[in-house]
Amino acid sequence: MLLRLDHIGIAVQSVNDALGFFETALGMKLDHIALEEGGRTAVAFLPIGDAEVELVEPKDTDSGLAKFLAKRGEGIHHLCFEVDDIHAMLAQLKAHGAQLIDETPRVNASGMQYAFIHPKSAHGALIELYQKPNQP
């Protein structure tokens, strides 16, 4: 089951440049900047209510994010829902014929499980699902 909209990822060429708009002009608060995906992505975390905007900058040239930027330019890249049971959700999606980028969840450094649905199945939207580490 989907629990909440967790974040929106915006693909940018440079996190620092983009903060000139999102932090300075729009007045969002920067929580922190981190290297994710084993150093392949720089992410600026900008909390808003109980959700977040994430500015994502590729640090490589061959990731999906780098290819998105090369092909479409900067812009909204993905949205992420928190789910209560990511395995059940992936099984439900497969049962309905949805194409998944991750058939089984990936796990990040803090134990969070996440997986992406292919935009082909989601009307062009890249959708991430994630489950908090402390849930079953």
Added chain:
Amino acid sequence: MLLRLDHIGIAVQSVNDALGFFETALGMKLDHIALEEGGRTAVAFLPIGDAEVELVEPKDTDSGLAKFLAKRGEGIHHLCFEVDDIHAMLAQLKAHGAQLIDETPRVNASGMQYAFIHPKSAHGALIELYQKPNQP
């Protein structure tokens, strides 16, 4: 000031087709479908937590939404923040040199004020700001 992330708009060719994924496969709950923008846009409202996914289908061929679909295909179209004072926010953005699609807010049928920031100023993201009718 930004208060919260209100919704994500996803541009689709057909709201009814797209519900096959978002409602049936992903398990979101459809609140209602309405014609907005004077009949130029069909919108399916899918609440999630205190936010919403809006599936938006153009009913014309010359709106920004119709042009987005023709050029880029289906996908995430915009994000919307609730603000406490939309006039102050637009003034703040202009003071920082941001390009606005709406220099002054539009008002919808229920008295809600809203305005769009140009994606050129927001690193490719189309951002809507809205203020509830009952606020100053």
